[in-house]
Amino acid sequence: MKKTEAGKKEDIKKGPWKAEEDEVLINHVKRYGPRDWSSIRSKGLLHRTGKSCRLRWVNKLRPNLKNGCKFSAEEEKTVIDLQSQFGNKWARIATYLPGRTDNDVKNFWSSRLKRLARILHNSSDASSSSCLNPKPKKGKNVKQSFGLVEEESKASSSSCSKTLPYSSDQVDEEALIRSPELGIKLEHHQPFTFGTDLDDPNFFYDILGGPVDSSDPLFALPQPFFEPSPRRFRHVLKDDDEGSDVFLHDFPADMFDQVDDQTRSP
DNA sequence: AATCATCCCAACCGCGAAGTA
DNA sequence: TTACTTCGCGGTTGGGATGAT
Structure with missing residues (x-):
């Protein structure tokens, strides 16, 4: 029987992430990859929902993000x-x-x-x-x-x-x-x-x-720097019936080498 | 210096689809 | 097949930072 994320609402933490939490999350991803978000909580590693963990990883902790960098004119276009x-x-x-x-x-x-x-x-x-x-x-x-x-x-x-x-x-x-x-x-x-x-x-x-x-x-539009995975873009794929490819789980094995440095730098 | 308006961004929520027992 | 869980996406919100008055 699976555990539901809504099942233990009382010990769910919300709000801004602390550095320690980030570290736990990064370690989890290093070990298991960017998936099984819900298990982070079920294992008692963090009192965050899987959803929240995923969001934190995708938006802030993922390698090679341009955090705090304004959109260039080209990006805007x-x-x-x-x-x-x-x-x-x-x-x-x-x-x-x-x-x-x-x-x-x-x-x-x-x-x-x-x-x-x-x-x-x-x-x-x-x-x-x-x-x-x-x-x-x-x-x-x-x-x-x-x-x-x-x-x-x-x-x-x-x-x-x-x-x-x-x-x-x-x-x-x-x-x-x-x-x-x-x-x-x-x-x-x-x-x-x-x-x-x-x-x-x-x-x-x-x-x-x-x-x-x-x-x-x-x-001329740039090409996507990675193709969407079937799941990631299922809504779109349903509409236009495009092909599929992989997403995060196909990152190179050394991708995490940069993670620590990136998360330490402001 | 104080106040106000606006910008920017992190994070949450609801929903729908995919996955699974 | 069905019921339930998990995941991912788009919309929204709240608060800190910044700039103008």
């Missing part, structure tokens, strides 16, 4: 593009981004979307009050909301990368907004002016989604 292809399949999108987890991607996306929503909302408020050049308190324009302006200006000091001081009366909200996810969608064909970047062929791509020219190698 990849996320935006893949999201338009796959929808909110964060785990799948994350496979195209080495060192990123589904949680990373999800957090990235939702924070940018929130920012964008607020910007659009602000511009809507401002336009209804017929206020020219509204300046949201800490507002960024749409392009900035996806983090691309700063990156671009860093990347090329020569090219303009104008800061796009937008005014609400330039925005056709009806044209802008409508999205399955957040209720936001940018209609590319609509008149839509945030500053002068309409000249920029990549502008709409930058904002939300879809390559301007998918044949442009600039927008």
Whole structure:
């Protein structure tokens, strides 16, 4: 008879992980591999649910994660593009981004979307009050909301990368907004002016989604750095009937050599 | 310096599918 | 076949950090 995770609720620990707990978890994975999460608790090693252990491993302890490292412009573009292809399949999108987890991607996306929503909302408020050049308190324009302006200006000091001081009366909200996810969608064909970047062929791509020219190698999608396992992506596989491959259990045998170092470094 | 808004991220929850006795 | 457990995913939340006023 299997034990249920919900069976012993009284001794389940929640909240932030301590270094000692991480160490126990790492040792378990070293010994048994990234599986049998529930046995960690049933053996009395940790008072955490298997679910919690798995999450901790996948999001924080796994080797080669880019913890605390902001998304690069390229990663952002990849996320935006893949999201338009796959929808909110964060785990799948994350496979195209080495060192990123589904949680990373999800957090990235939702924070940018929130920012964008607020910007659009602000511009809507401002336009209804017929206020020219509204300046949201800490507002960024749409392009900035996806983090691309700063990156671009860093990347090329020569090219303009104008800061796009937008005014609400330039925005056709009806044209802008409508999205399955957040209720936001940018209609590319609509008149839509945030500053002068309409000249920029990549502008709409930058904002939300879809390559301007998918044949442009600039927008060619990277290959996943590992293929999803059948189980890991069963929802997706069910839909598009793709092939399968392995995931964590096929990591190289020496993968754990780095674990200790990584977990010690801040 | 204090306050407020926003960002960022870790972690939890609910659900559905796969696995198993 | 069925009932139950385990796993993985997507959505959500809470709190600390940071920046603007």
